[in-house]
Amino acid sequence: MAGILVYVLAKDGEFNKNSLGAISEAAKLAGQLGGEASAIVVGGDFADDKLATLGAYGAAKVYKVSGPEGLAQPAVDAMAKVMTDNGLDVALFGGGLLGLEIGAGLAARIDAGVTMEATGAKADGGKIVVERPVLQDSQIVDVGFSGKAVVIGRLNSFEPNDGVGAAGAVETVDVEFNDFSLKAELVTRGEQRGEDVNIEDADILIAGGRGLGEKDKFGLCEDLAGALGGAVAATRAVVDAGWYPYAAQIGQTGKTVAPKLYLAAGISGAIQHKVGMQASENIVAINKDPNAPIFEFSDLGIVGDLHKIVPKLTEAIKAKKGA
Amino acid sequence: MKIAVLVKEVPDAAVEKRIDSGTKRLDRSGEKNLNPFDTHAIEAAMQLREGGAVQVDEIVAVTMGPESSKSALTKAVSLGADRSVQLTDDGLAGSDVNATGYALAKVLESESPDLVLLGQQSDDGECYAVGAVVADHLKMPSLTQVVKLEASGDTLTCERQAEYGYDTVKVTLPAVISVGDAINEPRYPSLKAIMGAKKKPLETKSAGDVGIDAGKVGESGSKTQVLGLNPPPQKASGELIADADDDIDGAVAKIVSWLDERKLI
Ligand SMILES: Cc1cc2nc3c(=O)[nH]c(=O)nc-3n(C[C@H](O)[C@H](O)[C@H](O)COP(=O)(O)OP(=O)(O)OC[C@H]3O[C@@H](n4cnc5c(N)ncnc54)[C@H](O)[C@@H]3O)c2cc1C
Ligand SMILES: Nc1ncnc2c1ncn2[C@@H]1O[C@H](COP(=O)(O)O)[C@@H](O)[C@H]1O
Numbered sequence: 001m002a003g004i005l006v007y008v009l010a011k012d013g014e015f016n017k018n019s020l021g022a023i024s025e026a027a028k029l030a031g032q033l034g035g036e037a038s039a040i041v042v043g044g045d046f047a048d049d050k051l052a053t054l055g056a057y058g059a060a061k062v063y064k065v066s067g068p069e070g071l072a073q074p075a076v077d078a079m080a081k082v083m084t085d086n087g088l089d090v091a092l093f094g095g096g097l098l099g100l101e102i103g104a105g106l107a108a109r110i111d112a113g114v115t116m117e118a119t120g121a122k123a124d125g126g127k128i129v130v131e132r133p134v135l136q137d138s139q140i141v142d143v144g145f146s147g148k149a150v151v152i153g154r155l156n157s158f159e160p161n162d163g164v165g166a167a168g169a170v171e172t173v174d175v176e177f178n179d180f181s182l183k184a185e186l187v188t189r190g191e192q193r194g195e196d197v198n199i200e201d202a203d204i205l206i207a208g209g210r211g212l213g214e215k216d217k218f219g220l221c222e223d224l225a226g227a228l229g230g231a232v233a234a235t236r237a238v239v240d241a242g243w244y245p246y247a248a249q250i251g252q253t254g255k256t257v258a259p260k261l262y263l264a265a266g267i268s269g270a271i272q273h274k275v276g277m278q279a280s281e282n283i284v285a286i287n288k289d290p291n292a293p294i295f296e297f298s299d300l301g302i303v304g305d306l307h308k309i310v311p312k313l314t315e316a317i318k319a320k321k322g323a
Numbered sequence: 324m325k326i327a328v329l330v331k332e333v334p335d336a337a338v339e340k341r342i343d344s345g346t347k348r349l350d351r352s353g354e355k356n357l358n359p360f361d362t363h364a365i366e367a368a369m370q371l372r373e374g375g376a377v378q379v380d381e382i383v384a385v386t387m388g389p390e391s392s393k394s395a396l397t398k399a400v401s402l403g404a405d406r407s408v409q410l411t412d413d414g415l416a417g418s419d420v421n422a423t424g425y426a427l428a429k430v431l432e433s434e435s436p437d438l439v440l441l442g443q444q445s446d447d448g449e450c451y452a453v454g455a456v457v458a459d460h461l462k463m464p465s466l467t468q469v470v471k472l473e474a475s476g477d478t479l480t481c482e483r484q485a486e487y488g489y490d491t492v493k494v495t496l497p498a499v500i501s502v503g504d505a506i507n508e509p510r511y512p513s514l515k516a517i518m519g520a521k522k523k524p525l526e527t528k529s530a531g532d533v534g535i536d537a538g539k540v541g542e543s544g545s546k547t548q549v550l551g552l553n554p555p556p557q558k559a560s561g562e563l564i565a566d567a568d569d570d571i572d573g574a575v576a577k578i579v580s581w582l583d584e585r586k587l588i
Contacts, residue, residue, distance in 0.1 A: 104450075113419065113547035114421055140553045143547050185494075187493055228588065297561075300563075
């Protein structure tokens with residue numbers, strides 16, 4: 001039986017929204033291909049009735065594997081076994097970092113084709129065809145597979161729909177992990193660096209990137225956010241550099257937001273950032289590089305030096321509000 | 324300890340990248356350069372060597388690519404690698420990411436490194452995947468996007484950002500680690516190093532030399548096929564204030580009225 005297996009990422013007893021979206025996408029695809037969608041959860045010690053809730057999103061079956069969570073290679077072992085034992089030939093991931101790692105390792109293991117950053121998938125003549133933007137989203141390619149397929153979605157490409165099916169049938173699978181799969185050991189997971197800031201509820205976000213030049217220059221964003229009544233967000237580059245808290249990070253391994261106004265200062269607009277903010281109502285970007293990718297998806301682009309523009313913009317907005 | 328660093332030749336950042344509609348492959352005709360993300364992997368190897376916590380006996384740069392990819396190796400050597408290996412073979416052309424990872428794993432097997440380092444992504448392929456593919460073939464533990472790397476004995480302590488925040492992971496060598504671009508600030512090669520790089524050993528190998536199964540590589544051995552090529556959906560292009568620096572006050576006034584019109588102030 002042809003079928004699609006979806007990896008479900010979870011932490012602290014909660015399933016990841018993008019994994020739920022992937023289940024719904026898989027159910028749709030499986031319907032077109034004439035098979036079933038199933039889900040797999042590795043580790044996390046879930047109760048069967050919680051796992052069965054994945055059925056609502058479209059997983060007819062839920063494979064439960066006990067083992068290390070938060071690492072890729074044990075999940076590769078588990079998925080390879082489940083796919084082989086049950087004759088499944090497509091694996092689907094909702095995106096993120098672990099999805100990339102597991103998907104790539106799985107493709108190597110089961111000798112499948114692998115496509116990442118998928119924004120859509122369809123059945124064409126009984127075979128799966130995946131849509132993938134390439135070269136900084138300047139082109140979209142349709143990818144086909146000979147044999148098995150591993151499809152790793154772009155973050156937020158698949159919407160969860162919990163009205164697809166009934167409770168999933170939970171099946172416990174014992175997996176014997178490879179020696180090398182156990183040679184990475186998670187010491188701490190999901191550490192929040194920096195203070196806990198709330199950017200998800202803000203209508204206005206002023207986001208700062210590496211173009212700010214140094215940590216202290218986040219003050220420029222904070223002042224502008226203060227004047228407009230918004231909050232401050234950041235890119236991974238500046239979070240990794242320790243300039244701003246992780247809780248304020250937008251993108252693939254950060255938050256997804258859709259404020260009324262998103263103003264980017266000194267941000268290049270990398271895909272991994274874009275996936276977390278492209279649904280914003282109004283996107284304004286200030287960047288000194290006229291070729292910065294962010295101008296491709298901003299509603300108002302300003303080519304210039306943020307250090308000169310932002311302070312004056314803050315003053316002008318304060319003056320306007322005071323008037 | 325022996326470190327192998329995977330490096331790739333990619334179109335230079337200044338070249339506008341396009342896909343050839345005939346071959347459906349990347350047009351590689353323009354200026355080329357070492358993948359900028361790989362310079363962080365070389366730098367990470369150098370810092371392990373210079374850090375002194377472990378003894379690094381050798382750093383080998385490894386690439387798979389056409390004849391021209393030698394220049395990426397030379398650049399890698401100027402940045403600190405001791406020697407380099409080029410896997411080049413017409414039969415490898417058109418390999419997808421899984422086939423590329425398999426071929427690279429075969430070359431690496433012939434080198435038996437204790438640590439394989441690579442970049443977070445290739446600037447042209449943007450697959451973020453070669454590390455995990457290589458690791459599965461080599462049966463080694465693996466992590467990607469590592470932004471802090473410490474070695475002690477045969478253990479690496481790695482930090483990286485995943486979906487829920489920062490993870491700290493201990494990995495036992497031999498291992499395959501791809502590093503994020505925040506891990507370090509790559510050095511510039513000295514003039515002496517640039518001059519000397521061409522004199523360091525560069526070994527060229529064919530697919531047969533390293534026991535690659537020809538049926539698993541190249542366009543015919545790849546399990547993915549590019550079926551079609553389309554432009555992205557047309558989006559109404561936004562407004563642009565070019566050269567704002569020439570008239571800051573004017574630009575600011577325009578931004579304010581733009582925001583005001585949309586009731587954002
Ligand atoms: C698996 C993975 C996950 C990732 N997850 C995320 C994520 O969740 N979120 C995220 O943001 N990124 C993420 N990234 C990283 C992403 O690819 C980019 O590296 C990052 O978004 C770049 O941040 P930046 O725009 O601040 O820096 P840069 O790309 O360095 O851009 C800085 C910009 O500032 C401009 N600039 C410089 N000086 C000035 C000035 N004086 N005035 C105006 N403009 C100026 C420059 O022209 C440049 O365009 C991820 C990457 C990977 C591989
Ligand atoms: N042909 C190649 N030769 C050597 N290394 C490569 C090759 N392709 C990719 N890599 C390595 O794999 C990393 C990730 O590439 P990718 O998975 O294509 O985004 C790059 O930063 C390189 O270190």
